[in-house]
Amino acid sequence: MIDLIKKLPKAELHLHIEGSLEPELMFKLAKKNKIDIPYKSIEEIKKAYDFSNLQSFLDIYYAGAAVLITKEDFYDMTWAYIKKCVENNIIHTEIFFDPQTHTKRGISFETVILGIKQALDDAKEKYGITSHIIMCFLRHLSQEDAFKTFEEALVFKNIIKGIGLDSSEIGHPPSKFKDVFKKAKEEGFEIVAHAGEEADVSYIYEALDLLEVKRIDHGVQAINSKELLKRLKEEQIPLTVCPNSNIELKVFNSYKEHNIKKLLDYNLLVTVNSDDPAYFKGYLNQNYINLVDNLELTDEDIIQLVKNSFKASFISDELKEKYLKKVEEIGRDYKLHKNK
Numbered sequence: 192m193i194d195l196i197k198k199l200p201k202a203e204l205h206l207h208i209e210g211s212l213e214p215e216l217m218f219k220l221a222k223k224n225k226i227d228i229p230y231k232s233i234e235e236i237k238k239a240y241d242f243s244n245l246q247s248f249l250d251i252y253y254a255g256a257a258v259l260i261t262k263e264d265f266y267d268m269t270w271a272y273i274k275k276c277v278e279n280n281i282i283h284t285e286i287f288f289d290p291q292t293h294t295k296r297g298i299s300f301e302t303v304i305l306g307i308k309q310a311l312d313d314a315k316e317k318y319g320i321t322s323h324i325i326m327c328f329l330r331h332l333s334q335e336d337a338f339k340t341f342e343e344a345l346v347f348k349n350i351i352k353g354i355g356l357d358s359s360e361i362g363h364p365p366s367k368f369k370d371v372f373k374k375a376k377e378e379g380f381e382i383v384a385h386a387g388e389e390a391d392v393s394y395i396y397e398a399l400d401l402l403e404v405k406r407i408d409h410g411v412q413a414i415n416s417k418e419l420l421k422r423l424k425e426e427q428i429p430l431t432v433c434p435n436s437n438i439e440l441k442v443f444n445s446y447k448e449h450n451i452k453k454l455l456d457y458n459l460l461v462t463v464n465s466d467d468p469a470y471f472k473g474y475l476n477q478n479y480i481n482l483v484d485n486l487e488l489t490d491e492d493i494i495q496l497v498k499n500s501f502k503a504s505f506i507s508d509e510l511k512e513k514y515l516k517k518v519e520e521i522g523r524d525y526k527l528h529k530n531k
């Protein structure tokens with residue numbers, strides 16, 4: 192089945208580009224930019240990646256992002272992720288970035304977004320990888336701060352596909368950002384939000400009803416409400432689930448306890464994603480592999496999850512059809528050869 196995972200072309204819909212910053216590049220950029228980081232070696236950085244919950248991860252993740260200073264730094268980080276896309280057979284990716292993490296340190300919005308965008312343009316040119324950029328507001332900051340960031344983003348409206356919401360979930364419900372998301376929707380952005388990662392289902396309801404999201408990022412807590420599951424199924428609202436992340440941040444105690452198979456069997460539009468792969472022990476294929484190693488997933492389940500990744504994406508209907516056809520062909524081929 193690992194062969195099937197590797198062979199299938201996939202889309203990734205939940206990837207924080209700052210979460211793809213590998214310790215090696217972090218160390219190199221810290222030296223180049225003369226930024227103090229609390230680690231003496233790459234090994235020390237890796238040792239620090241031992242999390243007890245979302246907040247314990249975020250503290251380290253924001254500290255790591257402080258090594259990013261120039262447009263080239265953002266380019267290099269994004270390009271390194273693109274190389275991983277090639278290795279993982281990711282042919283379409285929708286990446287999050289957190290402008291406030293950088294503008295708060297005096298780095299301009301333009302430096303950040305143009306560095307990322309250049310790498311994505313090169314990825315299209317060199318490898319044919321398609322992509323979208325989704326800007327996220329940090330929910331631990333105020334709505335006023337989010338509005339200021341939104342104003343800056345409008346200058347780059349043509350290169351930002353969507354607006355999302357991330358960072359410390361509990362205590363910062365979607366309702367806190369109702370007005371700024373209303374504006375974002377009016378401006379024509381696609382809307383997504385992290386909800387139901389650690390917090391209860393009321394956060395998912397708020398994301399749906401107050402922010403009017405097109406996708407829920409994580410959403411695994413939906414399992415706790417029959418009524419919500421029914422709605423997610425009827426409306427086919429995608430969930431961008433991140434298995435490795437959920438294990439590393441102790442949302443579930445083990446892969447065997449992960450609920451993705453239950454959500455899939457309930458016919459929800461669930462997808463598999465890597466969230467912050469440099470911090471959570473692996474890129475997209477490794478997330479799929481960890482699932483098949485621990486849950487009773489069939490070949491059909493894997494093909495369905497991969498199809499879902501394209502169905503839930505923000506690409507055009509034409510491109511969607513083209514990618515879905517490709518997945519079906521490769522899935523069929525795989526099963527034919529397997530049964531010979």
Ligand SMILES: Nc1ncnc2[nH]cnc12
Binds near residue numbers: 210245436466
């Ligand atoms: N898993 C996650 N949840 C919330 N905010 C994040 N920012 C980066 N990764 C995140």
Ligand SMILES: [Zn+2]
Binds near residue numbers: 207357385
């Ligand atoms: Zn995330």
